[in-house]
Amino acid sequence: MAHLVLPGMEHMGAVVPETMLAIRKKAAAPGAELSQVPTPAPGPGEVLIRIKVAAICGTDVHIYRWDPWAQQHIRPPMTFGHEFCGEVVAVGPMVKGVAVGDFVTAEGHITCGVCHACRTGDGHICENVQIIGVDRDGAFAEYLVMPARNIWHLDPRMPLEVAAIHDPLGNAVHTAFATELTSKTVNVIGCGPIGLAAVAIARWAGAARVFAVEPMPYRQELARRMGAHVVIDPGREDPVARILGETEGLGTDVMLEMSGQPQAIRQGFAALRKGGFAALLGIPAAPMELDLAEAVIFKGARVQGISGRRMWDTWYRLQGLIRGGLDFRPLVTHRFTFQQLDQAFELMASGNSGKILLFPKEVQ
Numbered sequence: 001m002a003h004l005v006l007p008g009m010e011h012m013g014a015v016v017p018e019t020m021l022a023i024r025k026k027a028a029a030p031g032a033e034l035s036q037v038p039t040p041a042p043g044p045g046e047v048l049i050r051i052k053v054a055a056i057c058g059t060d061v062h063i064y065r066w067d068p069w070a071q072q073h074i075r076p077p078m079t080f081g082h083e084f085c086g087e088v089v090a091v092g093p094m095v096k097g098v099a100v101g102d103f104v105t106a107e108g109h110i111t112c113g114v115c116h117a118c119r120t121g122d123g124h125i126c127e128n129v130q131i132i133g134v135d136r137d138g139a140f141a142e143y144l145v146m147p148a149r150n151i152w153h154l155d156p157r158m159p160l161e162v163a164a165i166h167d168p169l170g171n172a173v174h175t176a177f178a179t180e181l182t183s184k185t186v187n188v189i190g191c192g193p194i195g196l197a198a199v200a201i202a203r204w205a206g207a208a209r210v211f212a213v214e215p216m217p218y219r220q221e222l223a224r225r226m227g228a229h230v231v232i233d234p235g236r237e238d239p240v241a242r243i244l245g246e247t248e249g250l251g252t253d254v255m256l257e258m259s260g261q262p263q264a265i266r267q268g269f270a271a272l273r274k275g276g277f278a279a280l281l282g283i284p285a286a287p288m289e290l291d292l293a294e295a296v297i298f299k300g301a302r303v304q305g306i307s308g309r310r311m312w313d314t315w316y317r318l319q320g321l322i323r324g325g326l327d328f329r330p331l332v333t334h335r336f337t338f339q340q341l342d343q344a345f346e347l348m349a350s351g352n353s354g355k356i357l358l359f360p361k362e363v364q
Contacts, residue, residue, distance in 0.1 A: 023140035042092035055083035081140030082108040082133035085163035095148040161332040170309035172197035179277040182206040187252040190259025203227035216351040243271040262288035269295035281306040
């Protein structure tokens with residue numbers, strides 16, 4: 001196999017292959033393919049990362065299944081995936097603070113730095129953002145180029161399963177800490193991996209009661225494992241009636257909406273107390289109806305939309321939780337290789353899993 005000597009590696013005699021494996025969305029159709037593609041090289045201000053492990057996100061499932069969201073946002077051919085950890089193997093010119101051998105992940109939102117949002121401290125909602133695995137090639141590959149300014153250094157002792165899922169954990173931290181949780185009643189709607197992480201964070205932050213609303217039995221059990229006091233199956237009982245019954249008719253202080261399901265969102269507002277706080281992360285597949293007067297205005301509810309992670313405040317908060325002992329490893333339930341991509345994506349889409357890891361060649 002031919003190899004390249006890349007910038008930053010000449011003094012080490014280190015090489016990387018000219019081509020690499022990557023999971024590609026080659027056509028505007030369901031599915032994905034494992035392909036051999038050229039290995040990218042880092043340019044000025046960039047680094048090359050050898051991927052140790054990637055993780056499947058709900059966004060990746062949308063892309064794999066080629067649903068309406070993917071059809072509007074993805075332009076094949078491209079490599080998708082945006083959750084990962086790896087080792088820096090090369091650095092381009094003008095890189096500071098990142099060195100070959102560093103164990104890292106990265107903030108997958110590449111911002112412009114000059115728009116109004118960036119200049120006013122809201123870079124996570126940059127007007128010109130490029131997201132890896134969506135707007136440019138992503139992390140389902142053996143190697144990935146990232147701007148050095150997006151790199152987040154990891155403790156070399158950190159388990160791979162935690163290192164690889166910093167992206168969704170950051171989303172959970174951003175959503176959960178949008179308001180005060182200590183001594184509050186919290187309703188987490190949708191217990192995919194981000195919702196499950198939010199359950200654990202709410203318990204860790206001292207919530208008085210954590211309700212978890214989730215239709216899938218597999219994830220209901222995970223919600224209990226992550227610390228939910230009350231797990232509600234909306235297919236078997238009315239979540240609103242159950243929560244009002246558990247809160248003496250008051251409703252919850254906080255709603256963390258992770259599902260994006262219209263009926264679940266409406267029920268979440270109905271179960272929110274007057275003056276309560278709602279953080280909305282889940283994305284509805286289409287425009288939805290909500291009685292704004294009853295759900296928000298007359299209730300005096302405070303509502304915040306959540307997009308990604310605050311750069312870089314959310315990462316420091318997550319780092320503090322991990323260093324403090326919060327264990328996110330139970331979120332990871334399955335491991336596959338790139339070659340098993342179809343099996344992995346179908347399992348993730350079924351709801352009968354927590355977080356699923358993808359290893360380039362061999363499961364570790």
